[in-house]
Amino acid sequence: MKKGGFLGVTAAVFRKDTSSEIRTRYALNALFLFTVTTLSIILFSFQSSTVPVQVHAGLLWVLIFFAAMSGLSRTFITEEDRGTILLLKLSTISTPVYYGKLLFNVLLLIALTAILTVLYAMVLPGFIVLSVPTLCISLFLGTVGLASASTIIGALIAKANARGTLYPVLSFPIVLPLLLTVIRATTIAMEQEGWDAAMDEYRVLISYILAINAASYLVFEYIWKD
Amino acid sequence: MTLVQLTASGLRKDFNRRPVFSDISFQLRPGQTLAVAGRNGSGKSTLLKIVASLLSPTAGTVTLTVGGNEVPARWMFRHIGMVAPYLHLYEEFTALENLSLIDRIRGAAHTAAEYEKLLAMVSLERRKHDVVRTFSSGMKQRLKYALAWMERPGLLLLDEPRTNLDADGISMVRSLFEEQRRDGIVIVATNEEDDAVMCDDTIEISAPRRGGMPPPAGEGS
């Protein structure tokens, strides 16, 4: 990229998506409603019974996973549905579009995860964390990985029909290794002190993030064309 | 504006192994204009998309050279301005925002004065702070012209150029067209005789018939 530079264009795509989201609230509304409904369902079903730690860790990530599934495909689908993707194609190459949208999804999911976790901890007193740093690191890495996988699958799904059902179906086997690892890391955060107790899990998560992003970088060009 | 030269050779496109058109070749030098004619569904838009490298052909090549150097397909957009019915704007943004956002994504940064000038050219200066959703289809079409014209592209692709435009709009398109043909290339896909006669050349595309089957439906003209 000569003019504007790669980073500049990526930032421009990101800015366009952010201000579009603020104007239309396609994803935000869906995510907000999703959070409220699922949390209240969990609250009603648990009442005051105590549940083991692993269940909390698992449940939290089930929430985050489905939230990602309901919100993160929008950024590509709206471009495709409204026919604005051609305008983008006539304006830039694939890579900055991909990274702009990835950045948007990552930040959206990080914000969502933060809110979800705080709400979850407030509403369910059984959610006790021994090591807050471990929790934060796991949530962060898990969210980045989940957002990365969701973004490339979202780009795929935007080109297909029957997207609503297909999105979780395609994503689940891809993110399962990530989910299992991050659930384990979250469990460790609730059981052990010290930020490095889940070091192995961090390594797996980081290499997952690197691998999925490298693959996405290589294949996105092919989704983008045609 | 940079001087560009466009060569298309042996272009052919199949949809699901059914040919839309085949063996289309042409060469355009700066100052040349070409009209693409054909029935509805004959693949005029498909041809334009292929020339803009938005779609890859089943066979054949499109080469764009700038100052004698060939431009790789993924960078072609830099020299292309396109106006087409299937090209949509960001409706949640204002006219001005559409210009500046796309400008940034293109990696360029025109000044506010230049945006004003463009909007004045397409007579939208009074509505520049209104979101595009509230625009009439003619106004959207005008804004598309402003977007296509912003970079002063070497190659201008117009699909159904007068869609939704009033007499004023059509004369604006005319003057753009004349301006562009001084040292740039224009390709117009059209059904209207008036548009075709403006151009130096016309190519007529029709689906290669196979056993009397009608050409595939669905792909808009």
Next chain:
Amino acid sequence: MYQFLQDNSLYLVLAISLMGWAGIFFYLKRLGARISRLEKQDKS
């Protein structure tokens, strides 16, 4: 009879497996021949 089958169940399983394999084998061979025939038809 039942006793005999139970004592020699291993051989029973063996026999079934062998028959199954033979079935698959000859089915595949026939399929291959049929595909070759179709390919020849298509060429000519």
Next chain:
Amino acid sequence: MKVFQAILGFWLTAVILCAFLFPIVPEITRWYEFPVIPGLEQKARILFFHVPLAWTSVVGFVVSVIFAIRYLRTKKLDDDIRSSSAAGLGLLFCALTTITGSIWAKFSWGSFWNWDPRETSIFVLLLIYGAYFALRSSVQEDDKKATLAAVYAIIAGVTMPFLMFVMPRIIASLHPDPIINTQGKVSMNGTMLTVFLSSLAGFTGLYFWIYSLTVRLARLEFKRSSEGE
């Protein structure tokens, strides 16, 4: 081709005979005897068939990913035919693995499904195959279908090794039950290993035989459908 088929025929027949006829004894004295594996006994024999099935379903996946990469490079629909045929066959073998596996699980561990690491891995492979074909069926246009399917196969191919790596660590911690680990401690003697490896080779050969038939059939179908229009 004829020779290959004849060899394969004898090869797998021999494997089946050896797998069932060689006796399982506590104390090995002769070359053709298998050692007793505690908790499995006669049931150990399914090892010679179940594991190769699982292996071939993974081979199918790998072949599919390789041709997916090739398709993206060449954009020739023939590579897509090969990729999707490999995946289709992989799906079949994956289903067979699941069935034989859960029969074994029923007799060894008492229930058809235990979510032990390998069961879960094969289940996820099944999900990937399912998702792959769901994606294919939701796209109409040939080129687009092939591209999207290829991209998905590649993404899945990148994440699958993580599953293989992550799974045993995670599940072991959730299921400390020692019974489930018997599988990991399978100790084979030389004879057993030879038969086992021969079976792996035989099943791989069988896979590629069926694979070539499937590809040829798919090509014929492809040709017919483009001419028929």
